[in-house]
Amino acid sequence: MGVAERHAREKEALRSKIQAAASELFLELGYQNVSIRKIAEKIEYAPSTIYLHFKDKQELLESICIDTFAKLNESMTELDQRDLAPLERLEQGMRCYINFGLQHPHHYLATFGIPARDEQGKTIESEAVGNIGLQSFSHLRSIIARCMESGDIRTADSMVTAQSVWMMIHGVTDLLITHTEYSGFPWAPKDQLVDLSVANIIRGLK
Amino acid sequence: MGVAERHAREKEALRSKIQAAASELFLELGYQNVSIRKIAEKIEYAPSTIYLHFKDKQELLESICIDTFAKLNESMTELDQRDLAPLERLEQGMRCYINFGLQHPHHYLATFGIPARDEQGKTIESEAVGNIGLQSFSHLRSIIARCMESGDIRTADSMVTAQSVWMMIHGVTDLLITHTEYSGFPWAPKDQLVDLSVANIIRGLK
DNA sequence: TAGGCTACCAAACGCTGTTCAGGAAAGCAA
DNA sequence: TTGCTTTCCTGAACAGCGTTTGGTAGCCTA
Structure with a gap:
């Protein structure tokens, strides 16, 4: 019954992917210029998806x-x-x-x-x-x-x-x-x- | 020919009024939460009027x-x-x-x-x-x-x-x-x- | 009184963070 | 295989932001 585990792993993977993308943009553009939309575009997901993994922008950063x-x-x-x-x-x-x-x-x-x-x-x-x-x-x-x-x-x-x-x-x-x-x-x-x-x-x- | 002078004074007065309103909001709400629109509302002018007196928000603050x-x-x-x-x-x-x-x-x-x-x-x-x-x-x-x-x-x-x-x-x-x-x-x-x-x-x- | 000039504003543009109703797909039970 | 549930994800929207632009109303000069 490794399905739940796989799901958890996939979920964690996306969370990490968001963090990685955000971190990169963060480094590149600085705090003021990172937007949820830019992060979303970088990972090719909809902006709203990010909110499934982080409460808000503050929590992500x-x-x-x-x-x-x-x-x-x-x-x-x-x-x-x-x-x-x-x-x-x-x-x-x-x-x-x-x-x-x-x-x-x-x-x-x-x-x-x-x-x-x-x-x-x-x-x-x-x-x-x-x-x-x-x-x-x-x-x-x-x-x-x-x-x-x-x-x-x-x-x-x-x-x-x-x-x-x-x-x-x-x-x-x-x-x-x-x-x-x-x-x-x-x-x-x-x-x-x-x-x-x-x-x-x-x-x-x- | 004091008309031009009066105009200059009036213009200066509005500039000061904008600064005063901004300063008050600034003190009250902090940097992050002062907006051009809030300042404009406070002095009962349109937001765009502020731009006749200050290049941008940065210059005003x-x-x-x-x-x-x-x-x-x-x-x-x-x-x-x-x-x-x-x-x-x-x-x-x-x-x-x-x-x-x-x-x-x-x-x-x-x-x-x-x-x-x-x-x-x-x-x-x-x-x-x-x-x-x-x-x-x-x-x-x-x-x-x-x-x-x-x-x-x-x-x-x-x-x-x-x-x-x-x-x-x-x-x-x-x-x-x-x-x-x-x-x-x-x-x-x-x-x-x-x-x-x-x-x-x-x-x-x- | 006619023309010009200035001060001002409404509306719009493109951006922001965030929310939410709904759809697609995957998993499960019968 | 069929139907049901759950999960993940999205498109569209909301309210706000800084800023620009086209146009108007009213005063000043001539």
Whole structure:
């Protein structure tokens, strides 16, 4: 009676196909310019079919971002296994985060830069995105806690400290993604900005 | 022959009325939810009339953001005249920036958080916005240069340093605006995050 | 008073996300 | 094989969006 299983597989296959098409367009055109109709056309299905697999556009794009952010968490976990000194680990973690943002600019912005807003303009955030974000964040927090234990940085509330650090590297990542192209502003080279920022953030924690 | 003048005044008045209505809706509903049609309805004109005064929606919203950012520059100039010690001045400047973002969240996000993007997803930035941003930035740079001269922070390239600092406080501002409402993430109180971030950024510069 | 000029608007175009009634096909039971 | 049910998918529509265009009404000048 493998019929039900086959059906489930086929259904899953189409879901993946939608995600793949959306992901490609997403990468190509950016968040603002991906439309349900373009995705549908790419996979040669009717637009309404997409709604059989995803509640709405937000959920579809979110599912892609979650997949992408899972890669960030993988990188972080990998970094954990390289058993570096705490401070070195912290620096690598920050660089890893920034590089991730630069490698997946659209996904990064869709997740952190352009939150969904309701009619009142309040931020809406899904549980799923919250979870994956929390995972990344807890990596950061634990590294910071370790740096405090080892005495590499001064002791403080690891929660508040980690949030503050996250905000800073988010700012670096965000502006590197969105505003570096603009030639009217005399941006310094990315490398310099990253190096100095990472160094100064760590210095500030000592 | 005051007719032409009266006409010019009337034209200017309508332009301002459009801006005022847009600004109000903007504040109320956020960037995503302001539409030309809603603005038109609010001032009881046809949507197309708006296009006699603004090239497109982007230009209209930009003109509002520019006005708002002019206030930030005013605050910064005011701060200059209070003739504080360099380091104190730097701290106040940073706090001033963050508070500005929190007081005008939609304007802040529209200017820095949600840049216009073309079909390829590249950032488009207008000259006008670039100018006003450059003004704010040059304030920051000159304070930092002064702190270097006075020996309060270590000497380095003031351009790169200012950009790095800007990125960090942008990150703090941005995340305070967009993600604090989300209850699933255990955010620390805003005050704590601001205090620690500002203190650590300055510490990192020493 | 006639002509021109400006301000304005209604309607339309092509796009968007989303919903929904219905059809085709596949699976199952008799 | 026939009929029934379930599943998947679609075409058409709705309401909204930013923007353009053709045309009109009213004021200003001559």
